[in-house]
Amino acid sequence: MAPFNQKMAPHDLKLINKLSEIALNIRKNSLIMTTKAGSGHPGGCLSCADILAAIYFHQLRYDPEKPDWEERDRFILSKGHAAPALYAALAMAGFFPTEELLKLRKIGSILQGHPDMRKTPGVDASTGTLGQGLSIGVGMALAFRLDNRPNRVYVLLGDGELDEGQVWEAAMSAAHYRIDNLTAIVDYNRQQLSGCIEKVMNLEPIGEKWSAFGWHVIKIDGHNMKQILDALDEAERVRGKPTVIIAYTVKGKGVPMLEKSFLSGDCKYHGTPLSEAELAKALEELHG
Amino acid sequence: MAEKLSGTRDAYGETLVELGSENRNIVVLDADLSPSTKTILFAQKFPERFFDVGVAEANLVSVAAGLASAGKIAFASTFSVFGVEKTLNQFKQSVAYPNMNVKLVTTHGGISVGEDGSSHFCIEDIAVMRSLPNVTVIIPADAVETRAATRAIAEKSGPVYMRLSRPKTPQIYEDGYKFQGRDLKFEIGKSITLIEGGDVTILATGVMVAESLQAAQELARRGIRAGVVNFHTIKPLDKEAILRAAANTGAIVTAEEHTVLGGLGGAVAEVLVEEDPVPMARVGINDTYAESGPWRELFAKYGLTSADIVKAAEKVLKRKAK
Numbered sequence: 001m002a003p004f005n006q007k008m009a010p011h012d013l014k015l016i017n018k019l020s021e022i023a024l025n026i027r028k029n030s031l032i033m034t035t036k037a038g039s040g041h042p043g044g045c046l047s048c049a050d051i052l053a054a055i056y057f058h059q060l061r062y063d064p065e066k067p068d069w070e071e072r073d074r075f076i077l078s079k080g081h082a083a084p085a086l087y088a089a090l091a092m093a094g095f096f097p098t099e100e101l102l103k104l105r106k107i108g109s110i111l112q113g114h115p116d117m118r119k120t121p122g123v124d125a126s127t128g129t130l131g132q133g134l135s136i137g138v139g140m141a142l143a144f145r146l147d148n149r150p151n152r153v154y155v156l157l158g159d160g161e162l163d164e165g166q167v168w169e170a171a172m173s174a175a176h177y178r179i180d181n182l183t184a185i186v187d188y189n190r191q192q193l194s195g196c197i198e199k200v201m202n203l204e205p206i207g208e209k210w211s212a213f214g215w216h217v218i219k220i221d222g223h224n225m226k227q228i229l230d231a232l233d234e235a236e237r238v239r240g241k242p243t244v245i246i247a248y249t250v251k252g253k254g255v256p257m258l259e260k261s262f263l264s265g266d267c268k269y270h271g272t273p274l275s276e277a278e279l280a281k282a283l284e285e286l287h288g
Numbered sequence: 289m290a291e292k293l294s295g296t297r298d299a300y301g302e303t304l305v306e307l308g309s310e311n312r313n314i315v316v317l318d319a320d321l322s323p324s325t326k327t328i329l330f331a332q333k334f335p336e337r338f339f340d341v342g343v344a345e346a347n348l349v350s351v352a353a354g355l356a357s358a359g360k361i362a363f364a365s366t367f368s369v370f371g372v373e374k375t376l377n378q379f380k381q382s383v384a385y386p387n388m389n390v391k392l393v394t395t396h397g398g399i400s401v402g403e404d405g406s407s408h409f410c411i412e413d414i415a416v417m418r419s420l421p422n423v424t425v426i427i428p429a430d431a432v433e434t435r436a437a438t439r440a441i442a443e444k445s446g447p448v449y450m451r452l453s454r455p456k457t458p459q460i461y462e463d464g465y466k467f468q469g470r471d472l473k474f475e476i477g478k479s480i481t482l483i484e485g486g487d488v489t490i491l492a493t494g495v496m497v498a499e500s501l502q503a504a505q506e507l508a509r510r511g512i513r514a515g516v517v518n519f520h521t522i523k524p525l526d527k528e529a530i531l532r533a534a535a536n537t538g539a540i541v542t543a544e545e546h547t548v549l550g551g552l553g554g555a556v557a558e559v560l561v562e563e564d565p566v567p568m569a570r571v572g573i574n575d576t577y578a579e580s581g582p583w584r585e586l587f588a589k590y591g592l593t594s595a596d597i598v599k600a601a602e603k604v605l606k607r608k609a610k
Contacts, residue, residue: 070359117386118386125357125386126386129381131346132346132353135351135382137354138347138351139351139353139354141354142315142354143358146360147358147359165346166346169342169346170350
C-alpha cells in the first residue's frame with residue numbers, strides 16, 4: 001500500500017462528506033469502546049473526532065504497513081485521555097485490525113488506557129500525563145529541521161491541559177526556535193474534569209496568550225470540516241513561527257444527551273462512560 | 289602523595305565535543321546552565337545541534353525525548369537537583385517508560401555543591417532514578433572515568449542518568465583510564481575492584497571512591513585488609529561483585545554522597561539480605577538536610593570522609609567477629 005496522503009484532494013464536498021463520515025465512525029467507536037471497557041473519557045473523544053478525521057484521512061503522511069517509516073509525519077495526542085478516538089482513527093487507517101478496539105484497557109491489550117508508542121502501532125508518543133506532548137513535538141520538529149527533512153508534527157492539546165506550566169515552556173521554546181514544521185491544535189471544548197474552564201481556570205484571552213508567546217493563531221469551529229482543512233493548510237504555509245489552531249468544539253459532540261449534560265455544567269461524562277442502555281440510545285441519536 | 293584534582297564536568301564537556309565530531313546524531317540540550325555544566329563547549333563547536341530551553345527543566349527533558357524519538361542521541365544537562373527533582377514525571381513518562389535514547393547528565397550532584405546550600409543539593413537521585421525500569425544509573429568516580437562513561441552511554445541505546453560533581457575532585461585513575469598502571473575498560477553494569485580485600489570490602493560510588501581508597505590505607509595501618517570496589521554503575525547493579533565481596537570478606541561497607549536511604553547502600557542491602565546477609569554498614573548522609581559551606585568541611589560534618597568509612601569498617605568488623 002502506498003503511503004497514505006490525500007493532501008492533493010481539493011476541499012470539495014465529496015472530501016468533506018467523506019471525512020465527516022469518518023468522524024462519525026470515530027465517535028461511534030469511542031462510545032462503544034469506553035462503555036465496553038467500563039471506563040474512559042467519552043466527552044473529550046467526541047469533541048476532537050472531526051479534527052482526528054481531518055488529520056488521519058487528509059493531512060498526515062504515513063504508511064500503516066510501516067508504522068515506523070522515517071518519512072512519516074508525527075501526530076501527538078497530548079490530551080492522552082482521548083485515546084479511544086485516536087485508536088478508532090488508527091484502526092480505520094489500517095494500523096491494526098478493528099477487532100482490537102474492543103480490547104481497550106483490558107490486560108494484554110495493545111490499547112492501553114492512554115497512548116503508548118511501544119504497544120500500539122501508529123502511536124507516535126506515549127502520553128497521558130498532561131502537558132508533555134507539545135515539548136515532545138518541539139523536539140521532533142527540531143530534529144526534522146536539523147536533518148532538512150520535510151516531516152511535519154501535529155500536537156493535539158486539551159484546553160484543561162493548558163493549565164500545565166510545561167505547555168507554556170514548550171510554547172515559548174517553539175517560538176524562540178522559530179519552528180514552523182509544528183502545528184498545535186487546542187480542542188477548546190471549554191470543559192475540564194471538575195467543571196467548566198472559566199470556573200476552574202480561566203484561559204481567556206486564549207488567542208492573545210498564544211499570540212503573545214509568538215505563535216500564529218487561527219480560530220475555527222472545530223466541527224466544521226472545511227474550516228479544519230483550511231486551517232491545517234494555512235498552518236503549513238506560515239513561515240518562521242509555529243501555528244496554533246484553536247478549535248472551538250462541543251464536549252460530547254454528536255450525542256444530544258451528552259451535549260446537554262456538559263452544557264448544564266455537569267462534567268460526569270468527562271471521565272465516565274455511558275451505560276449499555278445509554279449507549280444504545282446514543283448510537284441511535286448519533287449525528288455529525 | 290599529593291592529591292591530583294580534576295573536574296568531572298570538564299571531562300564531560302570535552303568528551304561531548306569529541307562525540308559531536310564523531311557522530312552527527314549527537315544533540316545536546318541545557319536549561320540555562322551550559323557554562324556550569326560545560327555543555328557550552330559543545331554549544332560553541334556545534335551551535336546548530338545545541339538547544340538551550342531556558343530555565344525550564346520539564347521542557348528540557350520532554351524536548352530531549354522528542355529529539356530522541358526522531359533518531360537523535362539526546363544529552364540533556366542541568367544541575368542534579370533540577371534535572372531529577374523538577375522533572376521526575378517528565379523523565380518517567382517521556383523518557384523512561386517509552387525507553388527513549390536520552391542521556392540525562394547532571395552536574396552539581398550531592399552536597400559537594402558546597403556554598404550554595406541545601407536548595408542546590410541533590411542527595412536523593414540514586415534512590416529515585418534506580419526505581420525506574422529501563423533506566424541506567426551511573427556516577428563516575430573521577431574525571432578520567434567520566435570520559436569513559438560519557439562514551440559508553442552514548443553508545444548504549446536507551447535512557448541513562450549520570451551524575452557529576454561541581455568541584456574538582458580527587459583523580460584516582462591515571463589518564464587513559466588506568467589504575468596503578470593497569471588498563472581498564474568501562475563496562476556499564478560492571479564494577480571495578482581497585483583493591484582486593486581480606487577482612488572487609490568497601491563498595492563505593494562517585495567521589496566516595498577516593499575517600500574509600502584513603503580509608504583502606506588507614507585500615508591497613510591498623511592491620512585490617514580492606515578491599516575497595518568502585519560501583520560506577522548503580523543500575524544495572526553488579527550483583528555478582530557484591531556477593532563475591534560478601535563471600536571473600538564477610539563484611540561490607542557502602543559509601544556514597546547520597547542519603548543512606550535507598551541509594552547504593554540500599555541497593556547493596558537488598559542483595560545481601562536476600563542472598564547472603566553478612567554484616568554491613570552504610571556511609572552516607574543520615575536522613576538530614578545539609579547546609580552551606582566549603583565542600584570538604586561539609587563532608588566532615590555530614591559523615592562523608594575516609595575517617596567515617598574507617599569507623600564504619602571497624603564497627604562492622606565487630607559484628608562479624610560475633
